[in-house]
Structures are given as structure tokens and as C-alpha cells.
Amino acid sequence: DAKTTQPTSMDCAEGRAANLPCNHSTISGNEYVYWYRQIHSQGPQYIIHGLKNNETNEMASLIITEDRKSSTLILPHATLRDTAVYYCIVSPLIQGAQKLVFGQGTRLTINP
Amino acid sequence: DVKVTQSSRYLVKRTGEKVFLECVQDMDHENMFWYRQDPGLGLRLIYFSYDVKMKEKGDIPEGYSVSREKKERFSLILESASTNQTSMYLCASRGTAGTQYFGPGTRLLVL
Numbered sequence: 001d002a003k004t005t006q007p008t009s010m011d012c013a014e015g016r017a018a019n020l021p022c023n024h025s026t027i028s029g030n031e032y033v034y035w036y037r038q039i040h041s042q043g044p045q046y047i048i049h050g051l052k053n054n055e056t057n058e059m060a061s062l063i064i065t066e067d068r069k070s071s072t073l074i075l076p077h078a079t080l081r082d083t084a085v086y087y088c089i090v091s092p093l094i095q096g097a098q099k100l101v102f103g104q105g106t107r108l109t110i111n112p
Numbered sequence: 113d114v115k116v117t118q119s120s121r122y123l124v125k126r127t128g129e130k131v132f133l134e135c136v137q138d139m140d141h142e143n144m145f146w147y148r149q150d151p152g153l154g155l156r157l158i159y160f161s162y163d164v165k166m167k168e169k170g171d172i173p174e175g176y177s178v179s180r181e182k183k184e185r186f187s188l189i190l191e192s193a194s195t196n197q198t199s200m201y202l203c204a205s206r207g208t209a210g211t212q213y214f215g216p217g218t219r220l221l222v223l
Contacts, residue, residue: 032209032210034210041217041219042216042217043202043203043204043214043215044155044202044204044212044214044215045214046211046212046213046214049209049211050211058194074141074198091210093209094212098159099145099157099170100152100153100155100204100212102154102155103154104154
């Protein structure tokens with residue numbers, strides 16, 4: 001699996017956009033970028049994923065650079081409930097069982 | 113929305129007890145997973161199942177077994193609980209596009 005690099009921690013003001021970067025310079029052509037988050041004492045929550053194109057859903061937007069070596073997760077209007085550890089994962093889309101490997105992630109704190 | 117439920121949020125057991133952790137998903141997913149999460153060690157895969165009665169060992173299967181008698185239910189069994197199995201246990205179900213949906217977790221304390 002390709003490795004990812006994320007900042008250890010970030011702060012963002014409530015109501016502002018939170019932009020979480022992720023470097024994945026060794027990503028392979030068949031690997032997707034997935035984002036999950038884990039709020040304290042809860043199970044990880046899927047946020048979004050993408051291959052090449054930018055993606056948006058009701059939770060967030062994912063911007064992937066043209067060379068695919070990095071990406072940014074954008075929470076457009078952060079709330080206090082978005083305080084969590086955010087994990088960027090690269091993995092191929094395969095059939096059968098797929099193991100997710102979570103790194104250390106970015107601890108995002110939303111401040112009032 | 114996909115829902116993955118786990119039988120208990122918190123559990124306290126004694127050393128040597130047999131422990132059952134149950135997980136149920138409501139999306140007819142074929143693949144289900146059991147992880148444990150410990151501070152500084154991240155998520156580690158214990159077992160996974162890709163169909164009813166089918167299972168494969170993950171990275172740390174020792175001391176654990178699993179059961180998948182029905183598609184929606186995946187059980188983790190600690191045959192004889194030990195203190196080093198104190199952990200947060202997470203069940204996940206895999207949907208389309210490789211996304212995994214996690215349950216709320218069971219925090220197990222073995223005394």
C-alpha cells in the first residue's frame with residue numbers, strides 16, 4: 001500500500017472551511033484515496049473517496065491534484081462536531097476482502 | 113444509510129472467561145471485518161469474512177476465533193480472555209467501491 005503523510009494536528013474556527021492535506025507521492029494508478037474520520041470513542045466514519053477527479057458529497061469535498069500525489073479534504077463549514085482524527089488512506093479497489101491500513105491521521109480541532 | 117451495530121459499547125470480563133462480541137449489518141454486505149484499536153498501534157485486523165461460513169485470519173488472530181452463520185452477523189470470540197486483550201474492538205462491513213462502514217465499537221476491559 002502507498003504511504004500517506006498528514007499533519008499531526010490542525011485547528012480551525014467554527015464556521016470556516018477546514019482544509020486537511022494529505023501527501024501520497026507513491027500512489028499507484030489503481031489506488032483510490034479514501035478519507036475517514038474518528039470522533040473520540042466512536043468507530044471510524046467513512047467520509048469520501050476518489051480516484052482522479054474531484055469529488056463532493058454531503059459531508060465534504062475531495063480535491064486530488066492532477067499528478068495524484070496529494071489531496072485535500074475540505075469541510076466547507078466546520079462545526080464543533082467535526083472535531084475528530086481524520087485519516088487519509090490509499091488503497092486499490094479490489095474484490096473480496098480489503099484491509100484498511102490507518103496511519104496516525106490529523107487531529108482536527110474546531111474552535112468556537 | 114448503512115448501519116453496523118455491535119452488541120455492547122462497554123464490557124468488563126475476568127481473565128479466562130469466554131467472550132462473545134456480536135456485530136450485525138443491515139446492507140447485505142458480503143465482507144465483514146473485526147479490528148482492534150489500541151493507543152499508538154492504530155487499527156489492526158483480527159479476522160475477516162467474505163461470505164457466510166468463510167473466514168480468513170488477519171494480522172493478529174491469536175487468541176480469537178470468529179463465526180459467520182448468517183450473512184448479516186459476524187461474531188468475534190475470545191476463547192479465554194486475557195488482560196492483553198483489553199482493547200477497543202471495531203466491526204466493519206464493506207460496501208461497494210471499497211468503503212468500509214464501522215460499528216460504534218466495544219470497549220472491552222479484561223480484569
